[in-house]
Amino acid sequence: MNCLLLATFLAVLVLPSLVRCTTQQAFQHLPSVPIVKLDDALFTGTFIGDAAQFLGIPFAKPPIGSLRFQVPQPVPSYEGSHTAVAHGPACPQQKLPIRRGIGRVITESSEDCLTLNVFTPTVILPGSKLPVVVYIFGGGFETGSSQSEFGNITVHKSLKMHEPVIYVSMNYRVAWGFLASKEVKQAGTGNLGLRDQRLALHWVQKYISSFGGDPAKVTIWGESAGAISVALQMLAYDGNNDGLFRAAFMQSGSPTPMGDITNGQRYYDFLVDTTGCNEAIDTLECLRAVPQEILQAAVDKTPSMFSYQSLDLVWMPRADGIFLTDNFQRLVQQGKIANVPFITGDCDDEGTAFAFSTTNITTSEEFHEYLKAYWARNATDEEIDRILLMYPQDPTAGSPFGTGTRDQLTPQFKRIAAFQGDAVFQAPRRFLIYERSGKQKIWTYLSKGLKVVPFLGAYHSSDFVYEKWGMQGSLLHLLIHFAAHLDPNWIPNSVFWPEYTVESKDMLMLGEWPWSAPTIIQDTYRKESMEYLINFTLTYPL
Template identity: 40%
Template sequence: MKAAVLLSLLPLAIAAPAAEPLEKRASPTVIAPSPGATVVGKSVLGVETFNGIPFAKPPTGNLRLKPPQPLTSSVGKVDGSQIPKACPQFFFSLDESNFPTNLLGVILNTPLFQTVTNAGEDCLTINVQRPAGTTSASKLPVLFWIFGGGFELGSTQMYDGSSLVTSSILEGKPIVFVAVNYRVGGFGFLAGKEILKDGSANLGLLDQRLGLKWVADNIAAFGGDPDKVTIWGESSGAISVADQMLLYDGDNTYKGKPLFRGGIMNSGSIVPADPVDGLKGQEIYDLVVSNAGCSSSPDTLACLRSKDYTTFLNAVNNVPGILSYNSVSLSYLPRPDGTALTASPDALVRAGKYTKVPFIIGDQEDEGTLFGLFTPNLTTTQDVTQYLSTIFFPFAPKSTLQGLVATYQTTIEDGSPFRTLLLNNWYPQFKRISAIIGDITFTLSRRIFLETTTAVFPDVPSWSYLATYDYGTPILGTFHGSDLLQVFYGVLPNNAAKSIRAYYLSFVYNLDPNVGSGQSNWPRWSSGKQLKQFGALANSFVKDDFRDDSAQFLRENLEEFYI
């Protein structure tokens, strides 16, 4: 568990501010036209940074738990040289059943720690980074980053895109990098019939969409081309990219133009989900209401809005969290609301109700090991079935869950970390539950997503990959989130970091990872269903048919696996 905690907080450590020598030059300044802001940034080592630019009214007071409201008046001068505020974070559940991590949650939820981490409700801002010397005439392609964190934690302050911008310059494909803050946890993804009636579901997705509209209105002033925007995310950020393709049945237009023209999804795609007013969402809403002391109120939603920040923060964080026994059986996530997300993502894709743009999608080889660390009490396959029934799919027939578990016949062949034979089985069912969680949430759902999109719109190109560059890491393998180190931060300048960045930049420029990448050809997924396998020293190909008995079982029983 300690390893999981350290790994989950690693981006925070990497993004911690360091003493960097600022170049002795006038601070870069940009006047954003809509609705009006003079943004003064900083220039460090050839990259100009403009942090914390507001794109919405503060979602506080009566605007708490409301869709984001566009700014209607000038915000004046913005100091873009500082670390931006994070939205309220859900690090660890306060639920006493999650001892001892609940004690960390108590500490992290205190006003003092929220202040130290610079978190608060007035958080809807955007960061822009560009090559030094970029002007409004440059018209550079835009890479729009959506951070991950299980829809419960994460912020733009954790993701400095300087190294990506520097790489783009060195590759001869300079870009403008944009990162958007959005509400997470109970502030951004609270469900329930009251939320549905109020029209206030999926607020985090709506924050992202309003951020994209800000880019359409303002990025040209920073030297970006609003007609060449690629959206990119990791984990729940990748799921958000898929959801942005699905919002409003695939209508991504604003003022008559598309908000983005391509997508990149690292470790995430569709998450089949029950509706906002379903039993799981309502259960969490009722628990939050009770935690906040609002159960007797005639208008529980208004009561939640009236609570002080700390009371509401504690109320929404006193539910099962991702860094716990519940793992990716999330309390907060996008759910169908009948308006923005009109149906479950899998149904929308089957119906062709999504934005038809080229995309790249892929996974880490061992997506589930990080989450498997939290379930050391699982010793038999019966325990695994019961865990899935109790925590993930309480309405699925037990026989269906038994059938799924049975497809993972041996931990030697079907256990994660994969290809490690008898090694790394930390507890009796670690490799099995890690494989199942990774496949359901990420790896095999990606394959089903690709199969469906290829069948529905075969002319829309897509490319897919499997990352294996951390093979051999004890217990974890190439674990979920390890691509942040390799691809986003470029911490290890090996083959994987170099080649993936080259492919991604070519995609941002040309909507094809091969054009001008200088790398070997990466065939479309529809051509032979091959995955580009990114290794630490070299790349290869692997057929996308591993664990096909499990994939077939999921295809045939997909509606039983709604979260």
């Protein structure tokens, strides 16, 4: 096929193999804008370098008015002409405290926010069936949006690897999407943020072939709350993934030790009281009618991930009896999980960024009381003391790990960082891979990148720095090859990344410097302390 004929096809993008002409030839004949046909509608996007992007496509009816705090509804068939050249607004965010450089970063938000973005290679042929990577953003289930440079970066890297992929990202309801109470459970409207994600995955199945993607080759990818979301999509409906994805990639997030949705009752009651709905017969219906600014002000008064209670999150997924039928880790134990290949890993110092809010804790007694108040409300003093024994005050045992007596901001800082990083990230990951070993293909990793950063070390999300730099052998390269072949190994003459088994416990370690070669180590560090945390959180989920 000559490139002039290709340009005719590109006028309505229906993308499965790369064009066999030079990039220079192809660009000479490209239309000025990419266009895709969905149902009876035409969507016009933009070209950015070697990617075509379609932004802000609605995938659900706006969750406003009577649809606020309701299960998302799919959009009707598309009609007419639409410009898809700008990201849609983020969903309403929880306001974060402005301290130590931390604050709200989302500039535009709206309740009418359920949109997604599609990034494709610029040059493609009709009938293409490219692998699809669906990215779920992080932000503690409190903040975040689908706006990210990773769409163009991912497509660009995939082309350089000669492994072209399509990238999709979606908005989902944060904070407001995780209302939790007996009223929510009775109404069957729990975990709305996760259900938004699920509806976006159904949209991908229906429409991605129009962009040249293969709906049978979808990999879901997330970081932090996005990675937890990926894990929970694997557990949804007792592991029935409806053919929505064939693989999963989780960076710093696994099935967390969360209990029943009624455990969030005190926060629901706070919203009801603060918004004046406490006299209503149907408080949930009353909350649907509260003006947005009043509801937002009430949400903003609740603790965030950077408040004193830190990773004991207010707005987070919980077992609702429908989407997630039980404690997430018990679902894993029961084998109620999608049987797909997956990769999961953590940064070495996951807890440091979340320990700055507790620097007023300076003694073991105060740390004990903190655990009792937030992390172990129903545990005995003896059980809490066991945690203190497993995570001692000795700074050489704390996080940032391996830094000796350095980075000890307060007498308890490294201790609290070590505990929180293991309790929320490291131990749940190890529990997941141990339980699923031998039942599905698993790879696991540990990133020690940027260990030299004072007080933070290899902090939560530091592995993303490798991806933005595009380092050879970065996780992004491995993800792209995994999405295409269900195997992350791709670099000739590089270290081979073995699958994880309980016998070998092999894991990939990314070194402290971008130029450090990855190595294979065994996932056995802090074995006794993490085993205790796993059993403890199974008994006392949040």
